[in-house]
Amino acid sequence: MSSDNxxxxxxxxxxxxxxxxxxxxxxxxxxxxxxxxxxxxxxRLIMAVEEAFSIRFTTEEIPTLLSVRLLCDTVAKYLx
Amino acid sequence: MKIALLSSYTADLFxxxxxxxxxxxGLTAEWYVAPFNQYRQEILSPDAPxxxxxxxxxxxxxxxxxxLSFAPESLRDLLEQASKGFxxxxxxxxxxxxxxxxxxxxxxxxxPDSRRIQAARINLALAxxxxxxxxxxxxxxxxxxxxxxxxxxxDPRYYYLAKMQYSGFGLQKIAEQAAMAIAAVAGxxxxxxxxxxxxxxxxxxxxxxxxxxxxxxxDGEGKAYFDFQQQLLRYFRxxxxxxxxxxxxxxxALDAIERHPFMVLRKExxxxxxxxxxxKVTNMRAIADELxxxxxxxxxxxxxxxxxxxxxxxxxxxxxxxxxxxASAYPGFAAAMPYFETFTVTAEDTExxxxxxxxxxxxxxxxxxxxxxxFLSSLNIRVSVRPAxxxxxxxxxxxxxxxxxxxxxxxxxxEGDIRSRAADTRWKVLYATASDTIGDSGIVGAAxxxxxxxxxxxxxxxxxxxxxxxxxxxxxxxEVEQAAKDAGCDVLHAEYIPTKKNGMxxxxxxxxxxxxxxxxxxxxxxxxxxxxxxxxxxxHEQR
Numbered sequence: 337m338s339s340d341n342x343x344x345x346x347x348x349x350x351x352x353x354x355x356x357x358x359x360x361x362x363x364x365x366x367x368x369x370x371x372x373x374x375x376x377x378x379x380r381l382i383m384a385v386e387e388a389f390s391i392r393f394t395t396e397e398i399p400t401l402l403s404v405r406l407l408c409d410t411v412a413k414y415l416x
Numbered sequence: 417m418k419i420a421l422l423s424s425y426t427a428d429l430f431x432x433x434x435x436x437x438x439x440x441x442g443l444t445a446e447w448y449v450a451p452f453n454q455y456r457q458e459i460l461s462p463d464a465p466x467x468x469x470x471x472x473x474x475x476x477x478x479x480x481x482x483x484l485s486f487a488p489e490s491l492r493d494l495l496e497q498a499s500k501g502f503x504x505x506x507x508x509x510x511x512x513x514x515x516x517x518x519x520x521x522x523x524x525x526x527x528p529d530s531r532r533i534q535a536a537r538i539n540l541a542l543a544x545x546x547x548x549x550x551x552x553x554x555x556x557x558x559x560x561x562x563x564x565x566x567x568x569x570x571d572p573r574y575y576y577l578a579k580m581q582y583s584g585f586g587l588q589k590i591a592e593q594a595a596m597a598i599a600a601v602a603g604x605x606x607x608x609x610x611x612x613x614x615x616x617x618x619x620x621x622x623x624x625x626x627x628x629x630x631x632x633x634x635d636g637e638g639k640a641y642f643d644f645q646q647q648l649l650r651y652f653r654x655x656x657x658x659x660x661x662x663x664x665x666x667x668x669a670l671d672a673i674e675r676h677p678f679m680v681l682r683k684e685x686x687x688x689x690x691x692x693x694x695x696k697v698t699n700m701r702a703i704a705d706e707l708x709x710x711x712x713x714x715x716x717x718x719x720x721x722x723x724x725x726x727x728x729x730x731x732x733x734x735x736x737x738x739x740x741x742x743a744s745a746y747p748g749f750a751a752a753m754p755y756f757e758t759f760t761v762t763a764e765d766t767e768x769x770x771x772x773x774x775x776x777x778x779x780x781x782x783x784x785x786x787x788x789x790x791f792l793s794s795l796n797i798r799v800s801v802r803p804a805x806x807x808x809x810x811x812x813x814x815x816x817x818x819x820x821x822x823x824x825x826x827x828x829x830x831e832g833d834i835r836s837r838a839a840d841t842r843w844k845v846l847y848a849t850a851s852d853t854i855g856d857s858g859i860v861g862a863a864x865x866x867x868x869x870x871x872x873x874x875x876x877x878x879x880x881x882x883x884x885x886x887x888x889x890x891x892x893x894x895e896v897e898q899a900a901k902d903a904g905c906d907v908l909h910a911e912y913i914p915t916k917k918n919g920m921x922x923x924x925x926x927x928x929x930x931x932x933x934x935x936x937x938x939x940x941x942x943x944x945x946x947x948x949x950x951x952x953x954x955x956h957e958q959r
Contacts, residue, residue: 376428379574383584395573 337415342389342408349384350404353377366403378402385411417602420448420471420505422455424482426579433591434598441599452579459498467501472830473601474502475555475594476509479581483512484534488541495542499549504832506601506759508594509546510557511539516570550806551832553759555597560589596754601830603817606735606755607713609651610703613662613669613691615719617645617681619743623664627672634678640743645680647750652685655765656756657707657772660689661699661716687772696723697730707772708881710820710917715755760831762811764858774855775882781854792886792950795852799888800954801895804845808859809834812847815862815878820917822889823878824910824924829864842867844899848892850883857883861892865900865908872900872941874910884920887948893928894947901941908939 343363350365351358354372367373373381382398385391385407391414393401401407419434421427431447438445448469450458455476458464466474476498486494498507514535518524524532539558546554561569564585571583582590599605614621618641619631631638652658658681662669669691673679688706690699696718704711712733718724719739728736740749758765778795785791804812813831820826829837837843848861860883864876877896879889900908910925912918929946930937947953 375578379578379580380429387584393573395576398573398577 337412339408339412342411342415343404345388346385346404346407346411349381349388353381353384361404363405363408364403373402381407389415391415417443417473417598418446418448418469418471419473419475419598420450420458420466420469420502421475421477422450422458422466423475423477424453424455425477425479425581426452427477427581429580429587430477430591430594433587434594437592437595438598441595441602441604443599443602443604445598456494459494459501462501471502471505472832473598474498474505474507476507477581478510480512480514480516480535483538484531486538486541488537491538491541492545495545495549495552499552503551504836505551506830506832507549507552508555508597508601509542509552510555510590511542511559513558513561513566513569516566553597555593557590557593560593561586564589596757597759599754600757600759603814603828603830605758605818606656606715607818608657608659608687608703608707608709608715609648609756610659610661610700610714610716611648611681612716612718612720612723613660613664615743616717616739617641617679618672618676622668622672627668627676630672630676632676632678637743638678640746642678642680644743644746644750647747649680649685651750651756652681652769653766654756654758654761655768657687657709657768658685659703659707660686660691661696661703661718662689662691663693663696664691666691684773685769687769687776696727700727700731700734708821715753760810762814764811764814767856767858771855771857771882774857777854778852789950795854795886795950796952797850797852797886797888797950798952798954799848799850799891799895801846801848801892801899804834804838804847804862806835808847809838811859812845812862815847815859815880816876819862819878819880820915821881822884822921822924823876823915823918824874824921825876825913826915826918827864827876829876837864844903846896846899848879848888848895850888860888863892863896865896867900867903867905870904870906872903872905872908874908877910881920887951889924890928890948891951891953893924894945895953897939897941897945901945906941908941910937910939911935912937 347358347361350361354370354377367378382393386393389411391411393410397410401410421431428449431449435445448466448471450466458466495509512535514532518531524530542554546552569582569586569589574580574583611617619638620629622630632641633639634642670683674683688703690702711731715735716727717739724736724738727734735755740746781794782791785794809831813829813834816827816829834845838845844865844867846863847859850857850860861879862876866873866875879892897908910930912922912925925937926932930939
């Protein structure tokens with residue numbers, strides 16, 4: 337999967353979990369720029385991304401994946 | 417439905433998952449989520465936020481550690497306090513799942529007071545408490561974990577990161593169960609299960625293979641059909657009406673149903689059937705007409721995807737689930753159907769199937785009687801009207817939830833609502849039972865009357881449609897008028913709130929001597945109250 341495709345899919349997850357339009361989400365979006373990306377929202381997002389890519393982050397990774405860029409990079413590593 | 421969520425762990429994602437499943441039951445949920453691990457305060461404190469919220473349902477979600485911290489007696493005390501603290505609510509509490517394995521697993525069942533044995537004791541204590549407390553019921557999380565497996569239901573990452581009890585998948589599955597339970601408390605329940613015959617109740621095509629060769633037995637492949645029928649029988653015994661819609665020759669099919677040694681469901685279990693070569697949509701409508709039930713209360717099971725699609729597209733209001741392709745999965749599928757669930761089985765539920773057979777006999781008498789008067793007086797109808805009590809609250813609540821057609825206001829009440837009104841001196845909650853020479857119909861009507869000074873307001877008046885047209889509704893209304901008069905009222909106010917389904921009750925008030933004043937119907941209680949002459953009205957229950 338190309339990095340563009342990964343971004344598209346992650347963006348869709350972010351959009352559906354936080355009910356946003358996809359065009360409001362960029363690689364630079366983080367938990368600070370997106371409303372409702374709180375600790376609970378983070379769990380929902382992680383679950384959605386794991387389901388979308390059929391991957392499983394480690395317990396150590398989960399609390400650190402606080403930006404779209406980090407999410408994409410980490411997903412890419414698993415798909416690698 | 418107002419739901420208070422009291423939890424010993426992080427269950428913040430839970431309401432959202434339940435909400436997704438409510439529309440399937442035609443419900444919406446409004447939540448109060450208590451702060452994490454505050455459930456004791458919420459139960460014990462009289463002015464806790466959850467009490468002010470006045471929930472219909474209190475969901476008490478406790479994780480294994482919490483449940484195992486109780487001695488069975490103290491858990492019972494807690495549930496008793498919950499029952500008393502939320503007297504007008506239904507309290508649901510989950511079982512202990514005891515899924516996290518401990519080292520030395522062979523010792524689990526072989527050491528006194530091991531964790532596993534404690535968990536079993538806790539679950540038994542829950543069951544005992546629920547049976548002793550009228551408004552407490554158990555939600556079996558252990559069953560959900562057993563169905564899908566601990567590996568999938570739990571996710572140690574979320575447990576350690578966020579104290580979440582279940583994985584994302586697990587959360588969805590317990591939310592599914594909770595939605596089903598909420599619907600059961602709300603009384604959302606299908607009424608009639610319509611069944612195909614060939615490759616549904618038995619394997620093979622009866623008309624081609626003959627009764628001797630269809631697959632239906634207590635052994636081998638045919639046992640799947642036998643076991644499937646056993647499950648369907650459980651639905652019948654708890655109040656679901658069964659019917660048949662099948663392309664077959666009626667004589668041959670009924671002969672197999674009556675004589676096949678391994679048929680579980682016999683003629684006596686079916687309230688109606690259309691076994692012929694007419695298309696299934698026409699037949700389905702005919703069954704609905706005969707039983708006087710709405711098609712939206714029907715569930716249809718058929719092995720043929722073609723027939724299922726045909727019925728679905730022509731009658732979208734019927735629920736037509738996909739039967740599994742392999743009959744060995746039928747029994748499990750039948751057991752997991754979410755359409756007929758309930759926490760309490762009323763006496764009327766267990767008798768419902770029989771009462772439909774009796775109804776058939778009454779229509780036979782009707783056909784042979786020379787006049788309506790002769791028919792009615794030959795039935796020797798007896799009606800009795802009494803105030804609702806602890807034994808009858810469930811049935812009265814159920815009637816308000818299920819009666820759509822002869823229902824003046826269609827106000828839905830839970831058992832808790834009924835109980836609190838019955839305890840209130842400003843309300844009268846009455847129910848009517850009916851019986852005749854053919855049989856006892858049980859509780860067939862309910863009325864709620866609010867008394868304000870000298871004015872009585874008929875909040876709810878409904879009669880089960882299967883007994884309509886014999887004067888029972890007039891006799892019941894007359895008794896309600898009498899009760900309002902006896903309570904010192906001068907006038908009875910009533911209303912008719914039209915819905916898609918209650919057209920048959922539209923003219924009832926005018927025909928019964930009420931005078932229309934704008935939106936309101938008024939009955940002057942100073943007038944002579946008249947009872948139908950052919951009905952014997954008694955104050956005492958007939959059963």
